[in-house]
Amino acid sequence: MSTQGLAFTGKWHVQNKTWTAVDAYTQEHVHPPTTSNYNVLLDALRNSRDKGLPDIATAPTVAKMYALQCKARGVRHALEFGTLGGYTSIWLATVNPGMQVTSLEINAHHKAVAQENLENAGVADRVTIRLGPALDVLPQLASEIESGAKPRLGFVYIDADKQNNWTYLDRVIALCEPGAVIYVDNIVRGGSLVDPERQDERTFGARQVVENAGKDPRVDCVVMQFVGEKGYDGMLMAVVR
Ligand SMILES: C[S@@+](CC[C@H](N)C(=O)[O-])C[C@H]1O[C@@H](n2cnc3c(N)ncnc32)[C@H](O)[C@@H]1O
Structure with a gap:
C-alpha cells in the first residue's frame, strides 16, 4: 500500500518521482487492497490527519519491514518509543497476532487518537x-519485565525525541532477549548526519547514537540508507548479543 495522498510533507524531506513511483508499484503488488490490514492502516492515517496529528508516521514499507522482522523472529513483545497515531503499532500487531506491543507516548492527544485507531484495527487488546516522557515511563516497564510479568523484548523501535536516541538504546538493551533487534529511525535525514553545517539537537542525537552504539560491546550495529515515497533517510539497526 502507498499512503495514497497522505504522504509526509516535512521540510527536510526531498520528494523524488522515481522513488515514489517505485514504492507505489511495489506496494500495489506486495500489499494490495485485498490484504487484511489494508483498510485499517489507511483509516489510521486518515483519522490521525483529521485529528490534527503531524504527518510524520513511519513509511509503509519501513513499518511493514519491521512487522515482518518480528514475524521472522517470532517476537513475543515489541516496544516502540513514540506512538503518534499508532500507525507502526498497528502494522506490528496485525502482522503478528501472537505478539504484545508496548508503545510510549508523551502527548495525551496523540495517545487518544492512537487508541481510537488501535480499536478500529481490532488490536487494542494487544497494544498498550x-x-x-519515555524516560519516566520506562522504569515501570523495566520492573514488569524483570519480574517476569511481561516477556523480554525481541524488537524495539526508537522513534521519539531524537536527542534521546542514545539514552533509549542504552537503557533498553538490558530489557531485551539475546538476538533482539533494535531500530533507531531518522538517522540519515537527507544526509544531515554528515553535513558539518547541521548542528541541531536532532542531528547530534543521530550522530551520538551511531558513534556510541558502534563502540558498545552489547550490540552489533549497521546503518542503512534508504529512499522512498518519504524521501532519503535511514536507520540504525542494532542486534543484541
Ligand atoms: C515520529 S513520531 C512517531 C511515529 C510513530 N512511531 C509511527 O510510526 O507512526 C514521534 C512521536 O514521539 C512522541 N514523543 C516525543 N518526545 C517523546 C518522549 N520524550 N517520550 C515519549 N514520546 C515522545 C511525539 O509526541 C510523537 O508522537
Missing part, C-alpha cells in the same frame, strides 16, 4: 500505550 503508556503516557508520559
Whole structure:
C-alpha cells in the first residue's frame, strides 16, 4: 500500500518521482487492497490527519519491514518509543497476532487518537500505550519485565525525541532477549548526519547514537540508507548479543 495522498510533507524531506513511483508499484503488488490490514492502516492515517496529528508516521514499507522482522523472529513483545497515531503499532500487531506491543507516548492527544485507531484495527487488546516522557515511563516497564510479568523484548523501535536516541538504546538493551533487534529511525535525514553545517539537537542525537552504539560491546550495529515515497533517510539497526 502507498499512503495514497497522505504522504509526509516535512521540510527536510526531498520528494523524488522515481522513488515514489517505485514504492507505489511495489506496494500495489506486495500489499494490495485485498490484504487484511489494508483498510485499517489507511483509516489510521486518515483519522490521525483529521485529528490534527503531524504527518510524520513511519513509511509503509519501513513499518511493514519491521512487522515482518518480528514475524521472522517470532517476537513475543515489541516496544516502540513514540506512538503518534499508532500507525507502526498497528502494522506490528496485525502482522503478528501472537505478539504484545508496548508503545510510549508523551502527548495525551496523540495517545487518544492512537487508541481510537488501535480499536478500529481490532488490536487494542494487544497494544498498550503508556503516557508520559519515555524516560519516566520506562522504569515501570523495566520492573514488569524483570519480574517476569511481561516477556523480554525481541524488537524495539526508537522513534521519539531524537536527542534521546542514545539514552533509549542504552537503557533498553538490558530489557531485551539475546538476538533482539533494535531500530533507531531518522538517522540519515537527507544526509544531515554528515553535513558539518547541521548542528541541531536532532542531528547530534543521530550522530551520538551511531558513534556510541558502534563502540558498545552489547550490540552489533549497521546503518542503512534508504529512499522512498518519504524521501532519503535511514536507520540504525542494532542486534543484541
Ligand atoms: C515520529 S513520531 C512517531 C511515529 C510513530 N512511531 C509511527 O510510526 O507512526 C514521534 C512521536 O514521539 C512522541 N514523543 C516525543 N518526545 C517523546 C518522549 N520524550 N517520550 C515519549 N514520546 C515522545 C511525539 O509526541 C510523537 O508522537
